[in-house]
Amino acid sequence: MHSVLGDRKSVAILLGPALLVYSLIMLVPMLWSLGYTFFTGSVISGFTWAGTANFSKLFDDPALPDALWFTVKYAVVITVGQVLVGYLLALLYVYFLRRAGSVIRTLVFFPVVLPTVAVALLFQKFFEYAPQTGPVNAVIEAFGGTGVDWFSTPGHAFLVVALMDIWRSMGFYAVLLYAGLLDIPDEMMEAASMDGAGTWRQIRSIVLPLSLPVLVSSLVFSINGTLKAFDSIYALTGGGPGSATTPLTLYMYQTSFAYGDYGYGSTIALTLTMLCLLVTIFIFRGTRRDLAQG
Amino acid sequence: MASHFKPKHLMAAAGAVALVLSTAACGGSSDSGSTTAKNFSFLAINENTTIAKTLTTLSQKECATQNTAQPLEIKNQAQASLDQQLQLLAGQGALPQLFTAANAPSLTSQLADNGTVLDAAAVSESVLPAASSTIKSLYDGKQLVLPTELNIEGIWYNKKLLTDNGITTVPSTWEDLVAAFAKLQGAGVQPISQAGKGGDGWGVTRWVGNYILRQQGPDALKKVADGSAKLTDPQYVAAADAIAALGKAGYFGKSPTSIDYATALNTFLTGKAAFIYMGSWALSDFNDETKNKIGVDNVGFLKFPTVAGGVGTADQMPANVGTAVAISKKAYEGDANTQAWVKCIVDNYGTVALRDSSQITGFTTDSAVEVPALTKEIQTEIGNVQSSVLWFEGYFSAKATTVSQSNGGLLGSGQLTGEKFMQTVTANLG
Numbered sequence: 001m002h003s004v005l006g007d008r009k010s011v012a013i014l015l016g017p018a019l020l021v022y023s024l025i026m027l028v029p030m031l032w033s034l035g036y037t038f039f040t041g042s043v044i045s046g047f048t049w050a051g052t053a054n055f056s057k058l059f060d061d062p063a064l065p066d067a068l069w070f071t072v073k074y075a076v077v078i079t080v081g082q083v084l085v086g087y088l089l090a091l092l093y094v095y096f097l098r099r100a101g102s103v104i105r106t107l108v109f110f111p112v113v114l115p116t117v118a119v120a121l122l123f124q125k126f127f128e129y130a131p132q133t134g135p136v137n138a139v140i141e142a143f144g145g146t147g148v149d150w151f152s153t154p155g156h157a158f159l160v161v162a163l164m165d166i167w168r169s170m171g172f173y174a175v176l177l178y179a180g181l182l183d184i185p186d187e188m189m190e191a192a193s194m195d196g197a198g199t200w201r202q203i204r205s206i207v208l209p210l211s212l213p214v215l216v217s218s219l220v221f222s223i224n225g226t227l228k229a230f231d232s233i234y235a236l237t238g239g240g241p242g243s244a245t246t247p248l249t250l251y252m253y254q255t256s257f258a259y260g261d262y263g264y265g266s267t268i269a270l271t272l273t274m275l276c277l278l279v280t281i282f283i284f285r286g287t288r289r290d291l292a293q294g
Numbered sequence: 295m296a297s298h299f300k301p302k303h304l305m306a307a308a309g310a311v312a313l314v315l316s317t318a319a320c321g322g323s324s325d326s327g328s329t330t331a332k333n334f335s336f337l338a339i340n341e342n343t344t345i346a347k348t349l350t351t352l353s354q355k356e357c358a359t360q361n362t363a364q365p366l367e368i369k370n371q372a373q374a375s376l377d378q379q380l381q382l383l384a385g386q387g388a389l390p391q392l393f394t395a396a397n398a399p400s401l402t403s404q405l406a407d408n409g410t411v412l413d414a415a416a417v418s419e420s421v422l423p424a425a426s427s428t429i430k431s432l433y434d435g436k437q438l439v440l441p442t443e444l445n446i447e448g449i450w451y452n453k454k455l456l457t458d459n460g461i462t463t464v465p466s467t468w469e470d471l472v473a474a475f476a477k478l479q480g481a482g483v484q485p486i487s488q489a490g491k492g493g494d495g496w497g498v499t500r501w502v503g504n505y506i507l508r509q510q511g512p513d514a515l516k517k518v519a520d521g522s523a524k525l526t527d528p529q530y531v532a533a534a535d536a537i538a539a540l541g542k543a544g545y546f547g548k549s550p551t552s553i554d555y556a557t558a559l560n561t562f563l564t565g566k567a568a569f570i571y572m573g574s575w576a577l578s579d580f581n582d583e584t585k586n587k588i589g590v591d592n593v594g595f596l597k598f599p600t601v602a603g604g605v606g607t608a609d610q611m612p613a614n615v616g617t618a619v620a621i622s623k624k625a626y627e628g629d630a631n632t633q634a635w636v637k638c639i640v641d642n643y644g645t646v647a648l649r650d651s652s653q654i655t656g657f658t659t660d661s662a663v664e665v666p667a668l669t670k671e672i673q674t675e676i677g678n679v680q681s682s683v684l685w686f687e688g689y690f691s692a693k694a695t696t697v698s699q700s701n702g703g704l705l706g707s708g709q710l711t712g713e714k715f716m717q718t719v720t721a722n723l724g
Binding site: 042043044045046062063128129130131149151152153238239240241242243254255257258259260261 | 382704
């Protein structure tokens with residue numbers, strides 16, 4: 001093995017094609033997009049040199065802080081929601097549903113494999129206010145409440161988006177964390193139990209510390225996905241009402257492809273990249289400290 | 295076995311794969327780009343079925359010969375994402391021969407400026423002068439689209455609902471109209487049916503635009519485009535506030551932000567609302583018994599009324615060519631089959647659309663075609679138009695158009711003040 005990997009030609013032959021494809025479909029468009037940040041226009045109108053105008057525009061654009069704030073708010077809420085609910089489900093699988101666990105696991109995992117657009121349409125119908133009354137409003141009205149126009153106010157629309165995305169992905173995080181929890185030796189739990197530790201104490205002092213690495217991995221997965229969220233929001237609210245649920249990804253897409261301003265769209269993409277980079281650095285620094293302590 | 299896989303072979307194989315991939319990537323353009331396209335492609339919008347229906351009829355009858363040489367192929371697109379689809383296709387050089395013109399006229403002009411859209415003046419011998427002049431006023435003197443519609447817009451009403459609720463005189467002023475809304479609302483009847491979901495918010499912004507034109511005269515929106523006035527000026531904000539007040543009072547229904555175009559039209563045609571602002575393109579729906587449950591004789595047309603103290607008049611009619619179609623220059627030039635198809639459309643579309651769908655177009659028609667009474671009435675109205683005006687977003691960029699229309703629903707539900715709406719649109723005018 002060493003003789004093969006020590007041979008430069010072999011390494012080049014093994015890595016070359018993958019590197020070439022990766023460069024062509026990932027690095028080249030990224031660098032291309034970076035280049036666009038110094039231009040204005042589109043493939044239709046043509047491109048003109050804009051210098052740093054697109055970067056100045058970032059600070060003057062009233063829609064950008066809103067989109068940035070929504071992206072951060074969405075990422076934090078959904079990440080916490082997905083991982084927390086996933087963790088609770090995993091605890092449920094391991095400690096309370098040992099026998100029926102596989103059936104429940106399958107049912108909870110089911111939304112993960114459903115197409116995003118189908119789930120979005122399902123939630124649109126669930127929370128419909130007009131012209132028909134959806135099941136959620138029907139239940140509210142049955143209990144004497146007043147139906148809520150879920151998609152017409154920013155707060156309510158965000159709530160539905162959050163509920164949908166947490167419901168859609170909690171099964172995935174539950175399975176991921178379940179795998180982590182299975183690694184905790186039963187003997188340790190039994191010993192704690194014999195020493196008189198209650199369920200809560202066992203979770204706090206044994207389960208939580210021992211499952212911390214897989215929890216951190218889940219957080220990294222989740223935050224990476226939620227910062228780049230596009231399809232679920234686009235299909236559910238289209239970024240509305242107005243632009244109240246428009247994240248940076250959707251704003252970037254609209255700017256580039258609907259408004260025909262590739263330069264500014266690329267600058268928004270760069271902003272998102274910087275945000276992802278900051279979050280990644282923050283997470284990995286935190287993780288390294290944990291490992292060092294461990 | 296392994297000895298056969300020498301680096302040279304692998305490099306050659308990788309090169310071959312790269313060549314195949316690059317050929318596939320470069321060859322992704324549709325057949326429309328070649329000189330002899332296999333099909334005659336048309337990009338339609340979901341919200342307008344008349345054009346596709348008329349073209350299909352033409353392909354079977356009047357243009358059957360052209361269809362044999364180049365069979366008609368229709369693809370559909372949601373109107374809200376039409377502009378971005380056109381930009382993507384144009385960027386790839388893959389526009390079909392015929393496509394629905396962009397929502398934002400500025401985009402069609404841009405496509406013409408870079409040589410993508412054909413100036414249809416040379417193929418428009420059967421286009422009516424009125425349609426030609428409307429198109430030219432929209433596209434800086436160029437005739438960039440074929441007028442598959444020639445519309446006037448106004449407020450359509452359910453005659454029976456009005457008389458049943460004691461409104462015996464059709465309102466002719468804004469004040470009378472608002473009083474009628476209040477009366478209907480009081481009687482438990484939804485006064486106006488209007489879409490406000492996502493990009494369908496144009497239904498509400500049309501009210502804003504017309505109020506501005508009635509209050510300040512037909513040049514009011516042109517002044518904004520010229521920079522001599524701003525939408526945030528008090529008189530413009532007052533117009534948006536007047537519409538926001540209708541929304542706050544619930545006159546646009548339970549939740550305009552949840553209603554799309556088809557639902558809004560259906561609400562009116564099933565007698566659940568008394569008024570709807572709409573263009574005469576909807577005549578095909580009004581004349582369709584399967585859709586119109588209130589009866590075509592029960593539908594009345596009202597010009598957008600005058601506003602007290604305003605300088606605009608009800609005769610200044612919102613007119614447009616509605617959903618028009620544009621021709622890809624690249625696909626048209628050098629393809630004799632496509633040219634024959636376009637000529638056949640120009641020669642026959644007007645008659646077939648009027649005969650089969652009661653659709654008034656900007657093409658000349660066969661005078662022998664018999665049309666329903668409502669269509670006849672609107673034809674007369676169109677013939678009487680002396681001065682036409684554009685819609686609210688007529689002079690806006692693609693971005694401002696999208697922002698305006700996607701915020702229209704919020705204005706119609708009273709959640710957005712006139713001032714906030716105008717500020718949002720102004721920030722995106724560019």
